[in-house]
Amino acid sequence: MPTATYLEAIRQGLWEEMERDPNVFVIGEDVGVYGGAFKVTEGFYERFGEKRVVDTPISEAAIVGAAIGASYMGLRPVAEMQFADFITCAFEELVNFAAKSRYRWGAPVPIVVRAPSGGGVHGGPFHSQNPEMWFVHTPGLKVVTPSSAYDAKGLIKSAIRDNDPVLFLEHKALYRRIKEEIPEGEYTVPIGKARVAREGRDLSIVTYGAMVWTALEAAEQLAAEGISAEVLDLRTLAPLDREAVSASVKKTSRALLLHEDTRTGGLAGELAASISETVFEYLDAPIVRVTAPDTPVPYSTPLEEAFLPSMQKVLDKARWLAKY
Amino acid sequence: MPTATYLEAIRQGLWEEMERDPNVFVIGEDVGVYGGAFKVTEGFYERFGEKRVVDTPISEAAIVGAAIGASYMGLRPVAEMQFADFITCAFEELVNFAAKSRYRWGAPVPIVVRAPSGGGVHGGPFHSQNPEMWFVHTPGLKVVTPSSAYDAKGLIKSAIRDNDPVLFLEHKALYRRIKEEIPEGEYTVPIGKARVAREGRDLSIVTYGAMVWTALEAAEQLAAEGISAEVLDLRTLAPLDREAVSASVKKTSRALLLHEDTRTGGLAGELAASISETVFEYLDAPIVRVTAPDTPVPYSTPLEEAFLPSMQKVLDKARWLAKY
Amino acid sequence: MSATQAIPTGQREEAALAHKCLYYMSLMREMEDRIERKLYRQGKVLGGVYVGRGQEAISTGVALVAQPDDVLFPSHRDMAAFLIRGFSPGRIFAQYMGRMDGATRGRDGNMHMGDLNHKIVPIVSALAATVPVAAGAAMALKYKGSRNVAICWFGEGSTSLGHWHEGINLASVQKAPVLWICNNNQYAYSTPLRQQMACANVADKGPGYGLPAEIVDGNDVLAVHEAARRALEFVRSANGPYLIECKTFRMTGHSAHDNAHYVPPELFEEWSKRDPIKRLEARMAAEGWAEPEEIESLHAAILKEVDEALAFAEASPLPDPATLTDGVYESQ
Amino acid sequence: MSATQAIPTGQREEAALAHKCLYYMSLMREMEDRIERKLYRQGKVLGGVYVGRGQEAISTGVALVAQPDDVLFPSHRDMAAFLIRGFSPGRIFAQYMGRMDGATRGRDGNMHMGDLNHKIVPIVSALAATVPVAAGAAMALKYKGSRNVAICWFGEGSTSLGHWHEGINLASVQKAPVLWICNNNQYAYSTPLRQQMACANVADKGPGYGLPAEIVDGNDVLAVHEAARRALEFVRSANGPYLIECKTFRMTGHSAHDNAHYVPPELFEEWSKRDPIKRLEARMAAEGWAEPEEIESLHAAILKEVDEALAFAEASPLPDPATLTDGVYESQ
Numbered sequence A, B: 001m002p003t004a005t006y007l008e009a010i011r012q013g014l015w016e017e018m019e020r021d022p023n024v025f026v027i028g029e030d031v032g033v034y035g036g037a038f039k040v041t042e043g044f045y046e047r048f049g050e051k052r053v054v055d056t057p058i059s060e061a062a063i064v065g066a067a068i069g070a071s072y073m074g075l076r077p078v079a080e081m082q083f084a085d086f087i088t089c090a091f092e093e094l095v096n097f098a099a100k101s102r103y104r105w106g107a108p109v110p111i112v113v114r115a116p117s118g119g120g121v122h123g124g125p126f127h128s129q130n131p132e133m134w135f136v137h138t139p140g141l142k143v144v145t146p147s148s149a150y151d152a153k154g155l156i157k158s159a160i161r162d163n164d165p166v167l168f169l170e171h172k173a174l175y176r177r178i179k180e181e182i183p184e185g186e187y188t189v190p191i192g193k194a195r196v197a198r199e200g201r202d203l204s205i206v207t208y209g210a211m212v213w214t215a216l217e218a219a220e221q222l223a224a225e226g227i228s229a230e231v232l233d234l235r236t237l238a239p240l241d242r243e244a245v246s247a248s249v250k251k252t253s254r255a256l257l258l259h260e261d262t263r264t265g266g267l268a269g270e271l272a273a274s275i276s277e278t279v280f281e282y283l284d285a286p287i288v289r290v291t292a293p294d295t296p297v298p299y300s301t302p303l304e305e306a307f308l309p310s311m312q313k314v315l316d317k318a319r320w321l322a323k324y
Numbered sequence C, D: 001m002s003a004t005q006a007i008p009t010g011q012r013e014e015a016a017l018a019h020k021c022l023y024y025m026s027l028m029r030e031m032e033d034r035i036e037r038k039l040y041r042q043g044k045v046l047g048g049v050y051v052g053r054g055q056e057a058i059s060t061g062v063a064l065v066a067q068p069d070d071v072l073f074p075s076h077r078d079m080a081a082f083l084i085r086g087f088s089p090g091r092i093f094a095q096y097m098g099r100m101d102g103a104t105r106g107r108d109g110n111m112h113m114g115d116l117n118h119k120i121v122p123i124v125s126a127l128a129a130t131v132p133v134a135a136g137a138a139m140a141l142k143y144k145g146s147r148n149v150a151i152c153w154f155g156e157g158s159t160s161l162g163h164w165h166e167g168i169n170l171a172s173v174q175k176a177p178v179l180w181i182c183n184n185n186q187y188a189y190s191t192p193l194r195q196q197m198a199c200a201n202v203a204d205k206g207p208g209y210g211l212p213a214e215i216v217d218g219n220d221v222l223a224v225h226e227a228a229r230r231a232l233e234f235v236r237s238a239n240g241p242y243l244i245e246c247k248t249f250r251m252t253g254h255s256a257h258d259n260a261h262y263v264p265p266e267l268f269e270e271w272s273k274r275d276p277i278k279r280l281e282a283r284m285a286a287e288g289w290a291e292p293e294e295i296e297s298l299h300a301a302i303l304k305e306v307d308e309a310l311a312f313a314e315a316s317p318l319p320d321p322a323t324l325t326d327g328v329y330e331s332q
């Protein structure tokens, strides 16, 4: 099987969908001749032309708003934010115009908003944020957070074919860090289904995005210590695969909730409530969280390293949990 | 003691602070001659003049941005959103510019953004939302949600004196619905401290804003049934008074988390995680949630009534919890 | 013999147009009077109520020139656009009353209505948020090689929003086929024009976007119609966006609960003389386009139509609470 | 005898100004060369690096006219504004290297620096988000009866953002004392002007805000300085905001990782002839304001100053991880 980086996988999925459906087009800043800030659309302009690869002024609200309007006319826009942080500028269009359209007047908004999120690249407070919860908390939006190249390709294709607005968060630290074999042929990965990234018996590490890799490293180390940790990769945050979470915790009776996003109001809270509601009786220990602290993402390396959840922090909590 | 509605209480607090400190000023749409969409600043223009009661163009981002800039120059702006829903238009200024200012370069942003939030007034999808979690999840912001006239007055004064950016959410359904005695003299209510609105032994209803009244009604009814429910009014969501929540649940061993905001990613999740982390061993039953469903706020009365958490829904869950 | 036969051939068309305009403006006026002065006060319509009293010429004059497949983005004082696009008065009343026969089946209220079958996209509350959406719809029409265009209405106060700026600029850079219609009624809620912008006209903003802009008397429906006709030719011929600023006045408070105490009474007096309906009737009489009886019977017919529509709406069921969570996503 | 004595009295002031300008432009150039071409490539500066090569005249010419208590809002290619305001080169290098002696003590990077003691407010990444903030600072200065003003820089691409529009409009309506400086370097990242706006000049946007706007040669530091001097007089005399558009060119990629392949090479050639530093040196020679040796020694002194500053920065400690959560709120 050919191999691809996380970035190439997204690029392939997007490319294939544009080849497949003439209504799919890309819109954003510097996505054309330049090929996008992270080069995800490199070569698209040459292949699909300026009609289907639309360079815009620096106007995130207009990019998302225009995508919505185009979707009403039967097109399938894929909008790019140069950094997920700038989605704050398009907030109204996403959470009010797009999210509520189907509910209030029955008009679907089949758009995808691609946004590179997450830290670990020395981006500082405004190029490293994890904005997922603003949108997970907005009924009407779907939020997808692939951790692997395979899923990234399969999910971008599903997102483009989905008839609801999808926020597709690409973890920028993974773009070139991971390289995997991915199948030659056409495939998709369903939105809304979690994946057991590693089977385990003693505790469940529930996570998503780049933290899946941290969890897997930790699980490997824990195995050596005789602790069998299951790693659940949520893959999609909205809709949330609550069944998969409950099933895993029901099996292991211990839950460690892990995310790179800041703590208060992060997804771990929702997961904790959901676990308590569904499998409380199976819990043998408190639900624990490993997350970033409630601060902006600092720039300087020692601070950013302390900010990001590390394998060590996961190990400490996991050992505590296993002993409990 | 004189009585005041929730709205009058906010108005008094704001008025007193403007009398006390010449650096306090009001900025927003139609806050001047008109006195504000809900008339909170009625009479301010006549008393304080156009210099301190600034009518702006329809520009929420500029209102919040200008407030930030004025605060850097030593003023204490109180910005008004006509409806909390429109804060989406000022999102970048609040979550990136204001929230991260102190952390990244040590510059405090002593601004207050007043915003009428919540449903129950037939406002429909865009005049009824509860936006608190977007900001509770943004480190650097404080979020205040008074439920009583007394607290509303005491908290608006504390918010204005606070040296961090404060989002002050006024539940519009309470504006004229509640009337209380409030002291003649000057008083403040501290930001970050919850209040036991009703003592109880059997279970804890943790809530805030308009739902405090629903909880109190339910508690009254439950008492008649021999169930002693404690009602904890959080009053401030950020910083969150976790100690008060833990103390109450530690005492009752049963937690019912109630909010008008939609379910997934709502505050109840954060509370559930916090409770599990701190007093898991004291829990005799699953943590349960009563919230609005994950939908936009519908306009038509039968739909909106079904959307809003009702006393009946609280009673049902509370009875189940007490029996558990 | 009926008046229309007496009309010189050269004027037949204009006379017929005038009749149409009069019908839609008067129907809109009557419906909004019922909504604001009856239904709202009776508590049959809840929440915010915004009417276009005195501004009927703007939605009427423009919507009558639009082709059936042009996509409309009316704002909150443009009811005639819906009527002209075939929204029945009964459906509109039902919308205001939160009934199942309303355009949003009770999910949303008042002017927040639309229907892709009628090629009308509804506003959200956030002003000007539709402007980028209209720009995108226009870009899509161009993408598909359609000759249709988008038409988007907004008030002068809405031009202060970032969304307006970004949408107008994007459409201009993209040469998207969109016609921008500004109702400059000189107030935004209680805020007068001079506190909204530091230029005299919204049209003055055109050059900053390379956007051709013209000013028209927004209370003269035939003038609005003619300006829109020319503008649509321009836009349709792939020349890019065009802006028409319609000078008018809001002959009411901002919404049903607002008595507009902040508006100098003389402004109301002055502008009442320019009422678009009265003006058109006078013109029609002067030109001999209609006999007084015709006009009377037109109004009588409208009263009847509106009564029936109201009855229909009041008979329409309220939504079933069991449907509360339906349709947030496709798979629901 | 030194050149300056030879200068006719009438020109002494201008000559002295030229020397100052040359010093700050050259210092900025040298510092940014080190950052982009040394520190970044050595991995000593991480993340995004944006330099103002070829645009040094804009921050230099303007900041030199500002009064010490005017509040500055420089953008990401305006390093000279910091130097002129007394930010030491060492502090700036430390900022880029994430050290404790940097303006943000490692919390933020590159040009995201400010200090209220120096009356400089830092940008956030979101372009133009500072524009409303600058408007508010100016409103506050007026509120307090100060004669000081705000000065805010931005690029032509930033004018496309809603924040820019809302801030510019608010300042104009409020007649706030703010001077807007646009660096029109004709590219925004890879996006040329014609894809950014449908008008020829940023100054064309002025009338839509009732905003007086002028265009100046942004590569002629003395012209920029003179335009800013007049503009500041205007703004300071309570006349409201003023916009200066400085035509220039970005003589580098958007950031250190961008080779600017999308820029036609002839543009670089053409504009390299207008390099603001070379031009000023030629002017100084021609006017007899400086002898070649003076200029050489100025550059030599700058090299030394920069070497020492770099040494200082490299010796500055990295932040202590234990301080990670400090200072999110006052009570921490």
Ligand SMILES: Cc1ncc(C[n+]2csc(CCOP(=O)(O)OP(=O)(O)O)c2C)c(N)n1
Pocket: B029, B058, B060, B082, B086, B089, C077, C125, C126, C127, C154, C155, C156, C157, C158, C159, C161, C183, C185, C187, C188, C189, C250
């Ligand atoms: C973003 C936003 N801010 C504030 C409001 C509240 N609001 C509703 S209509 C209105 C005035 C609109 O004025 P204009 O655009 O001139 O339209 P008009 O009502 O005069 O026709 C305001 C401030 C809103 N709907 N959206």
Ligand SMILES: Cc1ncc(C[n+]2csc(CCOP(=O)(O)OP(=O)(O)O)c2C)c(N)n1
Pocket: A029, A058, A060, A082, A086, A089, D077, D125, D126, D127, D154, D155, D156, D157, D158, D159, D161, D183, D185, D187, D188, D189, D250
């Ligand atoms: C809201 C927002 N969108 C996108 C970006 C990414 N970005 C950083 S600088 C830049 C180009 C800015 O162009 P311009 O304003 O002309 O300034 P210049 O870099 O040319 O000096 C872009 C698109 C950003 N920082 N903020």
Ligand SMILES: [Mg+2]
Pocket: C155, C156, C157, C183, C184, C185, C186, C187, C188, C189
């Ligand atoms: Mg208006």
Ligand SMILES: [Mg+2]
Pocket: D155, D156, D157, D183, D184, D185, D186, D187, D188, D189
């Ligand atoms: Mg530029």
